[in-house]
Structures are given as structure tokens and as C-alpha cells.
Amino acid sequence: MVGFQLVHRQEIVLRDLDVFGHVNNAVFLTLIENARVRYLREVLGVSAIAEVRNILASATINFRSPLEFGAVVEVGARVEHIGTKSFRFGHEIWDDRERLAADAQTVQVMFDFTTSRTIEVPREWRARIEAFEQAGSVASA
Numbered sequence: 001m002v003g004f005q006l007v008h009r010q011e012i013v014l015r016d017l018d019v020f021g022h023v024n025n026a027v028f029l030t031l032i033e034n035a036r037v038r039y040l041r042e043v044l045g046v047s048a049i050a051e052v053r054n055i056l057a058s059a060t061i062n063f064r065s066p067l068e069f070g071a072v073v074e075v076g077a078r079v080e081h082i083g084t085k086s087f088r089f090g091h092e093i094w095d096d097r098e099r100l101a102a103d104a105q106t107v108q109v110m111f112d113f114t115t116s117r118t119i120e121v122p123r124e125w126r127a128r129i130e131a132f133e134q135a136g137s138v139a140s141a
Contacts, residue, residue: 001094004076005132006042008035012071023067028102029059032091035075036106039089043132044125053122054108057086061104065095072096079129085110085118087129 001007010031018024040046040054067073074094081088091104110119 001074001076001092004078004092005134006035006039006077008038008075008077010034010073010075012067012069012073014069016067017069021068023101025061025063028061028063028093028104031073031075031093032059032061032077032089032104032106035077035091036089036108039077039079044128053110053112053119053125054087055111057107057109059104059106061102063102064100067093067095067101073101079133080105082121082126082129085120087121 008031012023016023016027040052046052073096076090076092076094078090079087080090086107086109089106089108091102091106093101093103095101110121111117112119
């Protein structure tokens with residue numbers, strides 16, 4: 001996928017379908033989440049649930065074409081902007097017939113689950129994201 005350093009591949013299975021025989025809209029969020037979790041693990045080094053420090057603040061999905069049973073999709077995840085307490089992912093989902101199924105953006109807010117308050121993006125996370133995304137392509141606040 002052009003423009004994405006991290007691409008998650010996943011097969012569409014029967015439980016993903018709705019009564020119309022195509023992937024239900026809610027499943028698109030799961031596909032995006034699976035790519036995002038892979039990014040947390042592979043890029044940010046998160047290896048346990050206790051190390052997850054971000055929560056989903058918003059999600060916008062533009063549906064472009066339907067996905068069907070048995071398709072193998074590629075879900076791209078890239079950090080497009082890092083703020084003080086949040087960062088924004090850009091996503092694309094392509095099917096194995098080279099059709100764009102959806103593009104999306106999600107905003108992650110850093111969160112301290114003990115105090116229930118937002119926190120700043122850790123310096124280590126910022127450095128890892130910028131290095132992975134090749135520094136110049138990530139806007140930073």
C-alpha cells in the first residue's frame with residue numbers, strides 16, 4: 001500500500017457479514033483497531049494491556065466499496081499528526097481486487113487510567129512514531 005509503513009492483512013470471515021452479504025459497517029472499526037493494535041505492538045513496543053495508554057476519541061470512516069466474504073484485506077495505519085496529548089491515525093482498507101473499501105481517521109488521546117485524566121504523549125512514543133514514519137512526514141505540535 002502506497003504511503004503506509006504498516007499494513008495489516010486480514011481475511012473477511014463469515015461472522016463479519018450482515019444480512020445483505022457484505023461486511024457490516026461496525027466491522028470496519030474492528031479492522032482498523034486490529035491494524036492500530038499491531039502498530040502499538042510493533043512500533044511503540046506495547047506488549048501487555050497495562051502498557052496501553054491511549055483511548056479512541058473519535059473515528060471517521062468514508063465507505064467507498066463493499067467488502068465480501070473471503071476477501072483478504074489490507075489495512076494501512078500511519079500516524080499523520082502528533083499533538084501534545086493526542087495523535088491522529090490515517091487508515092485505508094483495500095480488498096484483494098485492488099478496490100479501496102474505506103478510508104478513515106482516528107484520534108487517540110493519551111490517558112492515565114488510574115487518575116482518569118489525559119496525559120501528554122510520552123517522549124518515547126513520539127520518538128518511535130517519528131522514526132517509524134520517517135520523521136518529516138508526521139506533523140507535530
